[in-house]
Amino acid sequence: xxxxxxxxxxxxxxxxxxxxxxxxxxxxxxxxxxxxxxxxxxxxxxxxxxxxxxxxxxxxxxxxxxxxxxxxxxxxxxxxxxxxxxxxxxxxxxxxxxxxxxxxxxxxxxxxxxxxxxxxxxxxxxxxxxxxxxxxxxxxxxxxxxxxxxxxxxxxxxxxxxxxxxxxxxxxxxxxxxxxxxxxxxxxxxxxxxxxxxxxxxxxxxxxxxxxxxxxxxxxxxxxxxxxxxxxxxxxxxxxxxxxxxxxxxxxxxxxxxxxxxxxxxxxxxxxxxxxxxxxxxxxxxxxxxxxxxxxxxxxxxxxxxxxxxxxxxxxxxxxxxxxxxxxxxxxxxxxxxxxxxxxxxxxxxxxxx
Numbered sequence: 589x590x591x592x593x594x595x596x597x598x599x600x601x602x603x604x605x606x607x608x609x610x611x612x613x614x615x616x617x618x619x620x621x622x623x624x625x626x627x628x629x630x631x632x633x634x635x636x637x638x639x640x641x642x643x644x645x646x647x648x649x650x651x652x653x654x655x656x657x658x659x660x661x662x663x664x665x666x667x668x669x670x671x672x673x674x675x676x677x678x679x680x681x682x683x684x685x686x687x688x689x690x691x692x693x694x695x696x697x698x699x700x701x702x703x704x705x706x707x708x709x710x711x712x713x714x715x716x717x718x719x720x721x722x723x724x725x726x727x728x729x730x731x732x733x734x735x736x737x738x739x740x741x742x743x744x745x746x747x748x749x750x751x752x753x754x755x756x757x758x759x760x761x762x763x764x765x766x767x768x769x770x771x772x773x774x775x776x777x778x779x780x781x782x783x784x785x786x787x788x789x790x791x792x793x794x795x796x797x798x799x800x801x802x803x804x805x806x807x808x809x810x811x812x813x814x815x816x817x818x819x820x821x822x823x824x825x826x827x828x829x830x831x832x833x834x835x836x837x838x839x840x841x842x843x844x845x846x847x848x849x850x851x852x853x854x855x856x857x858x859x860x861x862x863x864x865x866x867x868x869x870x871x872x873x874x875x876x877x878x879x880x881x882x883x884x885x886x887x888x889x890x891x892x893x894x895x896x897x898x899x900x901x902x903x904x905x906x907x908x909x910x911x912x913x914x915x916x917x918x919x920x921x922x923x924x925x926x927x928x929x930x931x932x933x934x935x936x937x938x939x940x941x942x
Contacts, residue, residue, distance in 0.1 A: 610673075612762070612835045613754025613942070670836050670848035676747050677838075677846065680812040684745045691738045698731040749815045751834045761938045762817070762834050768927075768934040769820045769832075773805040776871035777923040780825040800921065801825040809833075810840050822910075824918060830854075830910070835942070839916070851939045853912055858932035860925055861907040864900050871923035878902040908932060 705724040708717055753759040772778075779800035808821035810831055822830040828841030837854050839847040862877065870876065881890040883897045890897050906928025910918040922928040 610749060610835050611752050611754055612758050670850070673747075673749075673836070674846065674848045677810070677812050677848075680745055680747050681810075681846075684742060684811060687738060687742045687745060691735065691742055694731065694735040694738055698728070698735050701728050701731050746812055746814050749813060749833070751815060751817045753834075758834075758941060761934075761941055765931075765934045765938045766818050766820070768931040769805070771927045772922065772931040773807075773820070775922045775924045775927050776873045778803055778805055779921045780823070781919040781921055782826050803920070810838060813838075822920070827918070849912065851942050853914070854916070855911045856932050856935045856939075857909045857911070858929050859907045859909070860929075861905045861921060863903050863905050863921070865903045867901055870901060870903060873924040875904045875925065876901045877904045 701724060705721070705728050708714065708721050708724060711717060714721065753762075780803045781798055781800050783799035803823040803825055805823065806821050807818060808831070809815065809819050813833075815833060817834050819831060819833045821832070824830065828839045828845060828847075831838040831840060835851075837849040837851065839849060864880065865874070879899050879901050880888065881897055882900050883891040883894040885891050904925050906922040906925035908920040908922070908928050908931070910916060910920075920928075
């Protein structure tokens with residue numbers, strides 16, 4: 589199906605990226621009742637899709653979309669103070685979803701035409717295909733313009749959040765939190781600990797067996813938000829990721845599974861964890877605090893019944909436990925315990941101000 593773009597429409601189009609201002613301080617009403625019930629959540633989704641369709645219909649003569657229905661299951665995680673923001677994020681996320689799907693279609697069409705153009709232009713019989721080459725050249729230019737128009741709309745679909753600090757102390761302490769996060773994210777290794785159980789293996793030195801997966805901590809926002817301040821991100825291997833902004837935290841698994849949390853609803857607790865680690869797996873920034881035998885007696889001596897028994901280092905990792913009363917329970921280990929400790933101290937100090 590050929591679509592005709594409206595010439596330079598993106599130059600005059602009013603894009604939907606509303607700006608809200610959030611005061612970072614102790615001015616949030618803790619007793620405010622939540623208002624974003626399932627009906628309003630569905631309404632926010634529909635408005636986002638409808639606005640996206642309106643924009644695309646202005647760009648092109650005809651656009652067709654299928655119906656998307658999903659189930660939202662993180663209602664109980666939401667703090668009571670951020671329903672308005674959550675509604676706008678949901679709205680914009682579904683707007684972006686529709687536009688992104690359309691952008692993918694135009695991208696595929698552009699690549700298809702470009703491949704045809706390249707093949708025809710380099711054909712041994714290209715002197716006989718001048719009209720076809722000319723037509724493909726025009727189609728390629730039109731397709732590129734279509735793609736750029738939709739991409740521009742996609743880029744402009746976001747919620748702009750301006751943070752205003754109640755006092756300089758809030759701003760300074762958030763800056764301290766960011767500095768501690770920079771150090772934390774540069775730990776050689778960060779693990780999401782996903783499973784633990786008692787080790788019943790006879791004579792094993794480790795009393796607990798754990799499963800872990802390497803993850804990244806980065807400076808990153810969800811696509812529907814742009815802010816005037818830095819925000820940071822904890823990757824979660826087996827659940828939603830955490831996005832930390834100056835006045836709230838977003839738990840994001842998908843556009844259907846999103847919750848906004850108050851800092852005071854998300855507890856970060858630090859502890860130190862001793863771990864038996866094979867020498868080859870020890871990170872450069874990890875502190876070795878002792879050693880034991882792989883097969884060990886109660887008095888710490890090696891169990892000589894096991895052939896090939898060997899010494900194994902004991903290392904010290906930093907442990908960050910994330911919890912909420914509503915059910916979040918995550919555990920991260922970092923190769924440098926000092927960085928994890930400093931970050932949790934700064935987080936808890938900043939949290940105490942809010």
